[in-house]
Amino acid sequence: MFFDGWYDVVRVFMVGILAYAALVFLLRISGKRTLSKMNAFDLIVTIALGSTLATVLLSKEVALIEGVAAFMMLIGLQYIITWASVRSHWVENLIKAEPSLLFYEGRFLTDALRQQRVTQEEVLFAVRSQGLPQIENVAAIVLETDGSLTVLQNQQGGELTSLKRKL
Template sequence: MEQVFFRDWKSIGHVAITTIIAFVILFFFVRISGKRTLAKLNAFDFVVTVALGSTLSYMMLAIVPIIEGAIVLFLIIALQYIFAWTARSSKKIEKLINAVPTLIFYDGEFIEHAMSKEAVTKGEIFSMIRNSGIDQIDDVKAVVMELNGVITVVRKSKGNGKSSLDDIDLKCTL
């Protein structure tokens, strides 16, 4: 029972050194892998983040050797890059890897089946509209559950150009 709090100074030193090295390695890999690794999370990015964190903790606690952990970190980030690049190259792969945005409110109407699927209440939608600084529901064109789970409120526009809703299949949603 006494080793729950303290084993010996050698173990403390070992964990301190491996933590510093593991942290620097992860920082280096994240820095060279680009901003995608730090983006707001969609399901795929969440899995990558959990895998990186788990690997880092094993490295810090010296459960796996530093070199093996570094290889795992590198492979996780490389796989993320490969999957992201493949998704960019193929619409089918993109749909497989990434979720699609879901319209949950459109032109004054709550889309009940989409709200149910995404487990969103009318109160949450009203809250997001208020958070966007909008008082009148009539000023809202759409409310969208984005692929990373963020709810976006889109104001009605007076323009005739391309819409930020163009990538959402309105026929399937409504």
């Protein structure tokens, strides 16, 4: 059917406005970390929040208060897990991937590239994206826990101290 009546349209608008306001409020009080771009766990929570919002909007069987309760549960679990991850290395290691060194001191680390399923062309794209015309100007390239590539430039006499932790 293309149109069953105005009731459903008005319901989507009313529930949508209220569910959106509730979600924004809950995200605001839960802190910046809730939707940060950090790891796969955060992505899953973000997708689950979007899916829950869509279900509340489009399903007559799900009441607004049930959707708000689902938002609260997802955000609460996210808060608990992130709180625990900054206090426990075991939890942190469980939910976060380690950064991976893909290029170092003038050479591609082919085993790391293969393991992380990244091509040399993607790494070179990251170098170009940083405005560097030559890879010789690069000291290291790291695949970060959020999937982004960080390009570290060569520094005269400078040590790469940001690579010391866990790489």
